[in-house]
Amino acid sequence: MKVFSLFLSLAVASLGCSHAQPKVNHQIYVISDEAPGIGGSSEHDCGQEQVDCFERCWNADDRPYPHVKRDEWYYKYCTKKCREEYLECIKEREKTVQQAPKLTFTRMDSALDWLREHKTELIIGTVVLIAGVAFLIVIGGTGALLLVPAAI
Numbered sequence: 001m002k003v004f005s006l007f008l009s010l011a012v013a014s015l016g017c018s019h020a021q022p023k024v025n026h027q028i029y030v031i032s033d034e035a036p037g038i039g040g041s042s043e044h045d046c047g048q049e050q051v052d053c054f055e056r057c058w059n060a061d062d063r064p065y066p067h068v069k070r071d072e073w074y075y076k077y078c079t080k081k082c083r084e085e086y087l088e089c090i091k092e093r094e095k096t097v098q099q100a101p102k103l104t105f106t107r108m109d110s111a112l113d114w115l116r117e118h119k120t121e122l123i124i125g126t127v128v129l130i131a132g133v134a135f136l137i138v139i140g141g142t143g144a145l146l147l148v149p150a151a152i
Contacts, residue, residue: 031115031122031137031145046089053082103128112147119145 057078058070067074103126105111111130115122115137127150128135134150 031112031119031147046086046093049089050082050086053085054078057081105130107131115147 058075063070063074064077067077103111105114105128108130111128115128122137122145124137124139126137128137128147135147136150138146138148140146
């Protein structure tokens with residue numbers, strides 16, 4: 001019995017009382033019924049650009065002199081060339097993310113108003129802090145732009 005009491009007191013001390021825990025808002029907010037033109041949705045897909053680059057390079061009629069056939073050297077050439085373009089694309093995207101403003105609001109209504117007015121500047125997956133609670137910008141199954149609570 002002493003062991004059980006000790007275990008129970010440790011559990012209560014480590015978890016705290018449930019009424020003392022902050023209430024998490026599990027409500028989902030609709031920013032817009034549609035999501036076309038959302039910032040980030042029209043942004044370059046670096047992975048797809050790399051695939052397209054390789055296909056263009058591999059299928060090109062004019063190959064670097066003196067190579068006239070598609071062989072192992074040419075495969076490595078296209079891979080290297082397109083990898084460099086891919087890394088450049090990734091660097092550009094990182095710069096864009098670093099320049100993005102921090103989205104922090106004190107009230108939900110002011111956050112929703114700002115998000116609706118600036119929806120073309122939003123990037124899917126952006127974390128928005130509203131009164132200390134983290135939310136994510138996502139696209140729902142119906143194509144609506146949503147603000148959902150981040151699950152920890």
